[in-house]
Amino acid sequence: MQVIDGMEDIIHRGKIVKKEIEASGIPISTIAKRLEINRMTFYNKLNNPNMPLNLVKKVGEIINFDFSVHFPEDINRTTSKGGEPLPDDVEGLKRIVQQRDSEISQLKDQVIELSRKLIEILYKFYCQVTKANTMLKRH
Numbered sequence: 001m002q003v004i005d006g007m008e009d010i011i012h013r014g015k016i017v018k019k020e021i022e023a024s025g026i027p028i029s030t031i032a033k034r035l036e037i038n039r040m041t042f043y044n045k046l047n048n049p050n051m052p053l054n055l056v057k058k059v060g061e062i063i064n065f066d067f068s069v070h071f072p073e074d075i076n077r078t079t080s081k082g083g084e085p086l087p088d089d090v091e092g093l094k095r096i097v098q099q100r101d102s103e104i105s106q107l108k109d110q111v112i113e114l115s116r117k118l119i120e121i122l123y124k125f126y127c128q129v130t131k132a133n134t135m136l137k138r139h
Contacts, residue, residue: 013051016070017059021046024063034062 021031032042035058045051060067 010049011071012049013053013056013071014046014048017051017056017067018046020065020067021059021063024065026063031059031062035059 021028028042028046029039032039035042035055037045045055056067059065
C-alpha cells in the first residue's frame, strides 16, 4: 500500500494486471486459456483489488512481465523456498501442509521397508558367513 497525505491508497492488483495485459497485446482469452479458466472468470479476477498474488505471478509469466515492479514485497513472498506458488489463503496453506505430511509419511514407510529388506539381506549374509566358518573349522 502507498500512503498519500495520510490516507491509504489501496493498490488494485486486478487493474494493474489488466493494464499490463493490454500493454502486452496478448488477448485476455489467450491468457485465460493458458491459465485454464474461462474468460469471464478471469475478467472477474481482474476486477478484484485483491487479486491473488500467485495468479498475478502466473499472468506475469504468460505476458513476460515482472509484477514486482508494482508490488515487490508482495510478489516476492508468493513462492516457497522450493519455488512453488503459495496460496493467499489459510486453507491453501493447510492443503500444502497436509500434502507434505502425506509425502513425509510415504517416505517414512519406504525407509522402514528398505530397512527391513537390508536387515533381511544382512541376516542371510551373516548366516552364510557363519556356515562357511563352521565348515572351515571342521576341515
